[in-house]
Amino acid sequence: MKPTLQAVADAVGVSRSTVSNAYSRPDQLSAALRKKILDAAQQLGYPGPNPTARSLRRGFVGAIGVLFTSQLSYAFTDPFAVRFLAGVSEGAERHGTSLLLVPLPVDRAEVRRAVENASVDGFCVYCVGDEDWVLDAIRDRGLPVVTTAPREDGGPGDRYVGIDERAAARSVADHVAALGHRRVALLGDTVLPDAPPGPLRLSAPGDAPHPTTRGRLTGFADAFAAVGVDWSAITLINAAGNSRPAGSAAIAAALTGNDPPTAVLACSDVLALGVLDALAEPGRQVVHPVSVTGFDDIADAAAAGLTTVRQPAEEKGRIAAELLLEPPADPAAGHVLLRTDLVVRTSTRPVPRS
Amino acid sequence: MKPTLQAVADAVGVSRSTVSNAYSRPDQLSAALRKKILDAAQQLGYPGPNPTARSLRRGFVGAIGVLFTSQLSYAFTDPFAVRFLAGVSEGAERHGTSLLLVPLPVDRAEVRRAVENASVDGFCVYCVGDEDWVLDAIRDRGLPVVTTAPREDGGPGDRYVGIDERAAARSVADHVAALGHRRVALLGDTVLPDAPPGPLRLSAPGDAPHPTTRGRLTGFADAFAAVGVDWSAITLINAAGNSRPAGSAAIAAALTGNDPPTAVLACSDVLALGVLDALAEPGRQVVHPVSVTGFDDIADAAAAGLTTVRQPAEEKGRIAAELLLEPPADPAAGHVLLRTDLVVRTSTRPVPRS
């Protein structure tokens, strides 16, 4: 049995409170006594105050939970997520706060349990898919939450850090439209739950359930509507997952069909790079060059010459952590919108004359 | 005040145990009563059993601590570390275990406190530098630990997953030596604590305090000793940090000096890529092509054509997690050595004839 604080107290012949003070409030006892206690503890092999017991008593843990509405390894696999986390960890580190990465089970009921079991002071939710139900589970815990996508029904303490998805998406799409592209395809990840990879019909961009995807598709549509291209004339393509291979697989058919698009606008850089991969495949020669755009501006985008929208990944994470750790006095300050920038590179070109 | 289990019990008119059972052991009470309790809880806004209290009582947390002997953001900045973590998270996820990323303060005394304050069932330590003192703090907690570098004085329960650093390093160095290189430079990160970037004298490779660096330098030295090149004839260069810019900065002077090395062997891919960056800089034309090798085989290595040693990053992480979560019955199985492979690409060429 591991010795407890009580054991140390007995050994030294003082009360528990004194031993506790020796650890947590050195100024509350004489240096000599403190040393005596610490020595005895060392000698007994007392590992120091049990952190769980301490948290219980203090009503505070010193950790924030980070949830990915996806497999946990997504957090380390997706380039944007990694940078976001780097930012979160930076913010947390500044406050001496730990990060608890909680894996979410696939089963909904178990998700509740996972959320309920996390010893944390608050949650930071990185929204990958449509996750209102996850947010509900968290909200029921009654802890502060910060999300990366706006909530429809955010309560008073609702905190959020993001970008104006719609405007940002519009900025790239405007660029593409200005280059003369009219026959375009939009590529999104899991536009509808369980949709297979490939073309997908959606009566309006606003029908996409996931807020981020919805915002981006709507922004794309806005730009083309402005030049007279109706939503119904735009090809929407679904990718099964946010990864390069998923992007390649999803776009493949569209590129080889007759009348392929002259431009593909993807909802993420990863998907866009997948499109470039598909375009580069020997078998997949398209009759004309295809312009491609991404979203995020991850590291690989620059080398690939990908035109994209930059959003400040690390800053987003850092602010998320700070929103949790230093709650703004003014609740209105709980919603932070970051700036985005259109980054034009070589992957977009004027529409080829036919 | 948030309602407690007691409040729910009072509201329903049952005892606490019954409410507790409603949550944790559904089979211990009638479905009807359980529903009644859960409804009441919902109605009262009871957030479910407090995870901290539960952990205290159960003596088990359901989380493992992950420590980086460096800034926490290193975990998300260094490509190899990220892949390692992806592996750890995969292993943890399989067990429904969370990951607690604990930021380590710079101050040693505070490190102890940080370690002592982490509510976890075990620790996984990613060794960046010379961290015996961190390991000591952890060991004093009396929790299981798995490290990525062997410990000199590992106790009985000592768990470790790594590679044969020395042999792996030797394999690249043998390749370089076979190409005829004799005037070589070795590049390592923080070879000695607080050493400035640039050339460094070490009487023997074994003098490097950090076990990983020591192993790699020794392996490099082995290979050259075998072809008659003495340690004293080898240039050792220190980089201030494991990053591309640090690599560039450290090597710069050596490349422009007279009699520059014909080959540079770096202790990591990141440093090696930094060397390639330096070589590519307009001002830095070297009189002859310089061969460069790395270590790890991160994603960027392939694109850069970097010759390197591959070690299975994700697997390393996954095994680390498993070693913690499914302690091997046979203590000897607590030490896992992974295989490495020499990957020859275009960054190494035969020594130029002069």
Place this chain on the structure above:
DNA sequence: TTGAAAGCGATACCAG
């Protein structure tokens, strides 16, 4: 099935 009682290991207030 249900409930009473005994902790899990520590902290904080308040006398002394």
Place this chain on the structure above:
DNA sequence: CTGGTATCGCTTTCAA
């Protein structure tokens, strides 16, 4: 500066 006491919120025999 030190110690008694109440309590943090829950789980778990064990008996009814």
